[in-house]
Structures are given as C-alpha cells and as structure tokens.
Amino acid sequence: MARRRNNRSSRRNKKRKINKIKLSVLIIIIILFIAGTFKLTQGAILAIQNINDNKQKTSVKESSENDNETLQTEVDKNINKKYTILIDPGHGGNDKGTIANDKVTFEKDITLKIGALVAQKLTKQKDVQVIISRNEDKYVSLADRAKLANEQNVDALVSIHLNGQTGGSDATGLEVYYTKEKDDDSYELAKQIQETITSYIDVRDRGVKSDRFQVLLQSKMPAVLVECGFLTNNEEVKKLKDEEYQNDLAEGITQGILTYIDENMKK
Numbered sequence: 001m002a003r004r005r006n007n008r009s010s011r012r013n014k015k016r017k018i019n020k021i022k023l024s025v026l027i028i029i030i031i032l033f034i035a036g037t038f039k040l041t042q043g044a045i046l047a048i049q050n051i052n053d054n055k056q057k058t059s060v061k062e063s064s065e066n067d068n069e070t071l072q073t074e075v076d077k078n079i080n081k082k083y084t085i086l087i088d089p090g091h092g093g094n095d096k097g098t099i100a101n102d103k104v105t106f107e108k109d110i111t112l113k114i115g116a117l118v119a120q121k122l123t124k125q126k127d128v129q130v131i132i133s134r135n136e137d138k139y140v141s142l143a144d145r146a147k148l149a150n151e152q153n154v155d156a157l158v159s160i161h162l163n164g165q166t167g168g169s170d171a172t173g174l175e176v177y178y179t180k181e182k183d184d185d186s187y188e189l190a191k192q193i194q195e196t197i198t199s200y201i202d203v204r205d206r207g208v209k210s211d212r213f214q215v216l217l218q219s220k221m222p223a224v225l226v227e228c229g230f231l232t233n234n235e236e237v238k239k240l241k242d243e244e245y246q247n248d249l250a251e252g253i254t255q256g257i258l259t260y261i262d263e264n265m266k267k
C-alpha cells in the first residue's frame with residue numbers, strides 16, 4: 001500500500017510536474033503572444049506614422065504648388081502693371097569696366113549691386129514692373145541691351161555705370177547722361193535722377209550731360225546713363241564699395257525714376 005501510495009504520490013508528483021511544464025509553456029505562449037501583439041501594435045503605429053508623414057509630405061507638396069501658383073499670379077499681375085523700366089547694370093563678364101587702383105574693385109560688380117537694389121525697390125511699386133538686363137556676372141553687348149529694351153517695349157531705360165578719369169585721380173561726383181539726338185523725355189528722366197540723388201546723398205553734383213552712348217542712341221525710348229562716381233578716386237571708391245552708400249544711390253535712382261513717371265507719364 002505504501003508503495004501504491006508512493007506510486008500514487010509519485011504519479012501526483014508527475015502530474016504536478018506536467019502541470020508545471022504546461023503552465024510554463026502557457027506562460028511562454030502568453031508572453032510571446034503579448035510580445036507579438038506589441039510588435040504588431042508598434043508596426044501599426046509605425047504604419048500610421050508613415051501615413052501621417054506621407055500626408056504631411058503631400059501637404060508640403062500641395063503648399064509648394066500653391067507657392068508656384070502665387071508666383072504665377074504675381075507674374076500675371078506684373079503683366080498688368082502700367083510702367084515697365086529696364087534697369088541696365090553696366091559691363092559684366094570679361095568686360096570689367098573701370099578698374100580701381102586696388103586692381104580688385106571692378107565697375108561691373110558695383111553696377112550689378114546698385115542695379116539689383118534699384119530693381120528691388122522699383123518692383124515694390126504696385127504700378128511698376130522691372131526688367132533687368134543682367135542679374136549675374138555675365139557679358140551682355142551694348143546692342144543686346146538696347147535690343148532688349150526695344151523688344152520689351154519698355155517705358156524707360158536706366159543704365160548704371162561708374163566713372164573713370166583718364167590720367168588723373170582727383171575727379172569725383174555724380175553725373176547723369178542722356179543724348180540730345182533723341183527727341184523724347186530723356187533729359188527730364190536724367191534731370192529727375194540727378195536732382196533726386198544729389199538731394200539724398202552728399203556727393204559732388206556734376207550735372208546732367210549729353211553724350212552719344214550706344215545704348216542710349218539705339219534704344220527707342222527715354223534712356224539715361226547714371227555715372228554713380230569715380231573709381232579712379234581712392235576716397236570715392238571707399239564710399240562706392242560701402243553697402244549703405246550703394247543703397248542710398250539706389251534709393252536716389254529709384255525715387256528719381258518714380259518722380260519722372262509721376263511728372264512725365266501720368267498725364
């Protein structure tokens with residue numbers, strides 16, 4: 001009996017052992033199940049996040065498309081602007097223009113800076129649109145500048161240059177050129193720009209002059225050439241290289257053009 005009992009108890013022990021194994025397996029299965037579910041959930045979360053990301057990407061895409069639309073409308077609006085001005089930064093590329101005594105300051109670089117500033121300021125006017133003959137350091141022939149003005153049928157051309165004195169360094173100041181050969185409002189445009197700049201900044205006023213510059217002669221609309229200062233004078237070079245001075249010059253040219261439009265074109 002005792003053996004039997006022993007047998008019984010050992011059977012019971014076996015049963016317990018089996019139960020323990022079953023329980024362990026069950027626990028492992030549960031753990032695996034939970035882990036699996038967690039992974040799945042995480043996967044699902046990731047998938048949702050991806051969808052959201054894609055949605056965001058799409059909305060970014062949509063908004064950049066909207067930006068393009070805005071730009072397009074702005075261009076359309078520009079077409080409806082009443083006055084078109086061609087800003088022509090002198091020289092460019094291989095044609096450096098006048099070179100200062102330091103040998104590294106070129107006319108072509110400063111004319112580009114002043115020209116870009118004038119274009120920026122004029123574009124802000126609701127009735128004025130601007131065409132610029134070059135907005136980078138590249139060569140554009142004088143004939144092509146005039147041709148651009150004629151083809152685009154602009155209302156006025158303003159060429160921007162810096163002066164150079166041959167065989168001397170004492171000359172300073174500002175002068176604006178027009179050409180007498182053309183029977184139009186070129187003189188009025190030159191006078192407005194000259195007067196406005198000299199009222200804005202402290203610079204020697206060399207006055208309005210007439211000369212036969214190719215870009216002025218070949219363009220069919222009022223056209224002027226602004227000589228902003230002398231690169232052959234070391235003191236004036238310092239000023240001309242200064243961004244604030246460039247901005248003042250640009251402001252003077254812009255206000256001069258706007259006064260010209262007010263007084264000569266809005267009749």
Ligand SMILES: [Zn+2]
Nearest residue numbers: 090097161162
């Ligand atoms: Zn020049």
